[in-house]
Amino acid sequence: MLRQALGVGVATGAYGVSFGAVSVAAGLTVAQTCALSLLMFTGASQFALVGVLAAGGSPLAGAATAVLIGSRNTFYGVRMGALLGWRGARRAAAAHVLIDESTAVGLAHASPQAAARLGFAATGLSVLVLWNAATLAGALAGSALGDPRRLGLDAAVGAAFLALVWPQVRGRRALGVAVGAAALALVLVPATPAGVPVLAAVGVAVLAGLLRARGGAT
Amino acid sequence: MSAAVATWLAVLGASLGCYLLKLLGLSVPASLLAHPVVARTALLLPVALLSALVAVQVLGGTGTLVVDARLPALALAALLLWRGAPFLVVVVSAAALAAVLRLLG
Numbered sequence: 001m002l003r004q005a006l007g008v009g010v011a012t013g014a015y016g017v018s019f020g021a022v023s024v025a026a027g028l029t030v031a032q033t034c035a036l037s038l039l040m041f042t043g044a045s046q047f048a049l050v051g052v053l054a055a056g057g058s059p060l061a062g063a064a065t066a067v068l069i070g071s072r073n074t075f076y077g078v079r080m081g082a083l084l085g086w087r088g089a090r091r092a093a094a095a096h097v098l099i100d101e102s103t104a105v106g107l108a109h110a111s112p113q114a115a116a117r118l119g120f121a122a123t124g125l126s127v128l129v130l131w132n133a134a135t136l137a138g139a140l141a142g143s144a145l146g147d148p149r150r151l152g153l154d155a156a157v158g159a160a161f162l163a164l165v166w167p168q169v170r171g172r173r174a175l176g177v178a179v180g181a182a183a184l185a186l187v188l189v190p191a192t193p194a195g196v197p198v199l200a201a202v203g204v205a206v207l208a209g210l211l212r213a214r215g216g217a218t
Numbered sequence: 219m220s221a222a223v224a225t226w227l228a229v230l231g232a233s234l235g236c237y238l239l240k241l242l243g244l245s246v247p248a249s250l251l252a253h254p255v256v257a258r259t260a261l262l263l264p265v266a267l268l269s270a271l272v273a274v275q276v277l278g279g280t281g282t283l284v285v286d287a288r289l290p291a292l293a294l295a296a297l298l299l300w301r302g303a304p305f306l307v308v309v310v311s312a313a314a315l316a317a318v319l320r321l322l323g
Contacts, residue, residue, distance in 0.1 A: 014306040029222075032229050039233035042240075044264060049232055051271050055278050059228030065271075067235035069264045077243015078251050084244075095241035152316030155291035158276035159312030162292060165268035166299045168261075177262050178269035185270035189278050197278075201270035202263065209259030 001109060001119050008101045009126030013134040015043055015160075020138020022047070022157050025148030026054035030139045037135035041128065042099055044164050045069045051157055052195050061195025068202060076103040083107070083116050097124025177208045287319040 016037065023033040028050055036046045045066040052062035077098050083106060086094050097120075106120030145151055169178050181201035188197035219227075243251075251257065276288045291312040298308045 011304070014304070018306065018309045028225065028229075032225060035226075035229050036233065039230070040236050041233075042236050044268060045232065045236050048267060048271060049228065051275055053225070053228075055274050056280060059224040063228040063232035063235070065267055066232040067239065069267050070236035070239045071260050072264045073236070073240045074243035075251065075257060075260050077240055078246065078248050081244040081246075082248055086244075091244050092241065095244050096237060098240040098244065150317065150320065152287070152291065152313035152318075152320070154275075155288040155316030156309045156313035158272055158288055158292050159295035159309050160305075161268050161272040161275055162295050163299055163305050163308045165265060165272065168265050168268070173258075174262065174265050177266050181266035181269040182273035185273040186277060186283060189274060190282050194274075194278075194280075197274050198267060198270045201266035205262040205266035206259055208262050208266075209255055 001105070001115070002122055004105060005119065005122035005126045008105060008123050009130040012043070012101055012127050013130035016131045016134025017138035017141070018156065018160055019043065019046055019050075020135040020140070021142035021145070022054075022138075022153060022160065023050045023135075024139045024142040025153040026050040026157075028053065030136070030143060033139040034132065034136055037132045040066065040070075041096060041131070042070055042073055043131075044072075047157070047160055047164065048198075051161065052198055054154070054157060055194050055198075057195025057198070058193075061199060065195070065198050068199075073098050076100070079103065080106055080120065083110060083113070084120060085113060086117075094120070094124070097121070097128055099124065099127065101127050173208055173211075177204055180204045180208075287316040290319060291316040 019037065020033055023036065024030060036049065040046050048069050049062040049066040052065050053059065077095070080098060080103055084094060102120045102124035105123040106116045109115040109119040148154060165178060169175055181204040184200055184204060185197035188200055276292045277283045277285065294315050295308050295312040298311055
């Protein structure tokens with residue numbers, strides 16, 4: 001299990017390099033980039049914040065988008081809370097490393113509780129260390145490389161978002177939401193300030209969430 | 219407020235928000251968030267926001283839509299993801315294609 005935790009950490013470290021490079025290309029400083037990986041520590045939200053800023057959106061719109069994307073972790077927490085059974089300071093520490101990877105490994109070893117705790121904590125720590133080291137390396141490399149457009153780094157951001165959303169699009173409802181949100185954003189780009197087209201996607205998600213599933217398909 | 223200060227506030231504020239969302243999940247009784255509409259919406263939120271980010275990132279210009287090397291790069295990314303390529307391969311290949319297309323034209 002510890003090897004699995006380390007393996008997951010190494011794999012996510014690779015995302016960290018791209019995040020670091022993309023973030024400085026978006027105009028954030030190396031310090032701001034590293035602060036995001038250390039303090040926010042949830043990849044999709046971090047990419048979202050720098051993505052909105054790169055597109056000319058306001059810091060407030062960037063922050064709002066990042067926090068809304070972070071809502072997914074709340075539902076990981078609901079599943080992991082009962083499984084881990086931690087309180088007080090341990091729970092507060094566990095919350096920081098509550099991410100896709102630690103949840104997946106924790107759930108994969110759900111019984112006995114000690115195995116779930118070890119899998120969750122080892123994966124969380126392994127990703128925390130390697131993600132932050134990789135972010136720093138990516139940010140330093142990104143600032144040394146120069147013009148981000150010439151290197152295609154702006155195209156890398158779109159590809160990164162597509163790779164992040166890809167495994168989450170399961171079923172017709174999610175596919176409909178993905179296409180609908182993208183189309184709405186494109187319609188809004190010429191008509192609204194930067195940042196608004198992305199935040200408008202919340203409406204699509206809420207609308208789809210309210211629709212009843214027909215025949216159990218979701 | 220200077221742009222640097224505003225960016226720092228966004229970084230720190232959003233980090234705090236994301237942490238509190240994680241802690242909330244670990245702290246509330248499971249039944250509180252068990253309503254299917256709430257659970258469904260929370261899982262669809264990232265899908266919607268990330269999809270909108272893909273669209274804006276690839277076709278967005280300043281106040282207008284722009285088709286350039288980013289679009290073929292995204293198509294390549296989609297093809298690689300469909301073939302099951304890892305994250306880093308997808309991102310680096312997309313960047314490389316855009317860089318080459320710009321170099322040529």
